[in-house]
Amino acid sequence: MAKLFIVPTPIGNLEDITLRALNILKAADLILCEDTRTTKNLLHHYEIEGKKCMAYHIFNEHQQVENYIRMIQQCETVALVSDAGTPGISDPGFLLVREALKQEVEVECLPGATAFVPALVQSGFPCSSFYFFGFLPHKKGKETLLKRFAEMEETVIFYESPHRLLKTLAKMTEIMGPDRPVAVAKELTKIHAFTFRGTLSEAIQHFDNQPVKGEFVIVV
Numbered sequence: 001m002a003k004l005f006i007v008p009t010p011i012g013n014l015e016d017i018t019l020r021a022l023n024i025l026k027a028a029d030l031i032l033c034e035d036t037r038t039t040k041n042l043l044h045h046y047e048i049e050g051k052k053c054m055a056y057h058i059f060n061e062h063q064q065v066e067n068y069i070r071m072i073q074q075c076e077t078v079a080l081v082s083d084a085g086t087p088g089i090s091d092p093g094f095l096l097v098r099e100a101l102k103q104e105v106e107v108e109c110l111p112g113a114t115a116f117v118p119a120l121v122q123s124g125f126p127c128s129s130f131y132f133f134g135f136l137p138h139k140k141g142k143e144t145l146l147k148r149f150a151e152m153e154e155t156v157i158f159y160e161s162p163h164r165l166l167k168t169l170a171k172m173t174e175i176m177g178p179d180r181p182v183a184v185a186k187e188l189t190k191i192h193a194f195t196f197r198g199t200l201s202e203a204i205q206h207f208d209n210q211p212v213k214g215e216f217v218i219v220v
Contacts, residue, residue: 001105001106002072002073002074002075002076002077002078002105002106003076003077003078003105003106003107003108004072004078004079004080004096004097004100004105004106004107004108005024005028005077005078005079005080005107005108005109005110006080006086006087006088006093006097006107006108006109006110007021007024007025007079007080007081007087007110007112008021008081008085008086008087008110008111008112008113008114009021009039009042009081009082009083009084009085009112009113010042010084010113010189011084011085011113011114011115011188011189012084012187012188012189012190012193013189013190014042014045016112016113016189017042017046017112017113018110018111018112020110021110021112022046022048024077024079024110025043025046025048025051025079025081026048027077028051028077028078028079029052029075029076029077029078030052030053030054030071030072030075030078030079031043031051031052031053031054031078031079031080031081032053032054032055032056032068032078032079032080032081032096033053033054033055033056033081033082033083034055034056034057034081034082034083034087034091034092035055035057035083036053036054036055038083038084039053039081039083040053042081054068054071056068056080056092056096057092058092061092061095061096062095065095065096065099066099068096069096069099069100069103069105072100072105073103073105080093080096084113084115085113085114085115086109086112086113086114088109089114089116089134090134090135090159113189115159115185115188115215115217116132116157116159116217118185118188118189119157119183119185119188119195119217119219120155120157120219122183122185122195123155123183123185123195123197123219124183124197125155125181125183125219125220126154126155127155129153129154129155130154130155130156130157131149131152131154131155131156131157132156132157132158133145133149133156133157133158134158134159135158135159135160135161136158136159136160136168138164142168142171143171143175146171146172146175146176147175149176149220150175150176150180155219155220156219156220157217157218157219158217158218159215159216159217159218160216160217160218161215161216162212162213162214162215162216163212165184165207165212165216166204166207166208166212168218169182169184169200169203169204169207169218170204172200172218172220173200173201173204176200176220177200178199178200178201179199179200179201180199180200180220181197181198181199181220182196182197182198182199182200182203182218182219182220183195183196183197183218183219183220184196184203184207184216184217184218184219185216185217185219186214186215186216186217187214187215188215188217190214192214200220
């Protein structure tokens, strides 16, 4: 019977992949990738060559999910990967998993990399109870969400893009107050990885005085 493996891939440092993940990729009859070029670079790094890779991403998942299920049913081992991290966590994957389960295809998710976990743990904030949101909406609903986060007792984690970071921190300051503790992690596991820890007002001052580049995780 066909089996679909959800395989986490490194979020930056290519060494952050499990031995089992590599073995699944070596054994896979088909690898579904968010970007085949990114995945082939990873495969090449680990000398995994000659694999059939097909694009499965946010722009085609709704139209192609049924076709991919039929392909999976004709294989023994299929791996789903995203460009970085765990598929389904702020990346394509949910629709394919849901449809695979409907069609009684066995699905197993391997443990592995995802950006919000290291950001949370190294923030110094409580980890026993937390709320992860993913990316905030660009405009509509953003303020409402931040007001909800401000009232929550749990630690809250979400992602933000570099060109919206300062605006989001400013809006958080307006809603939560300038003295609210925050941790902002950028480029986790990469060469220029850095975590800012301080208040919201200090975070704005810090990031306003330097080029804002990279991928960010905000913990509050």
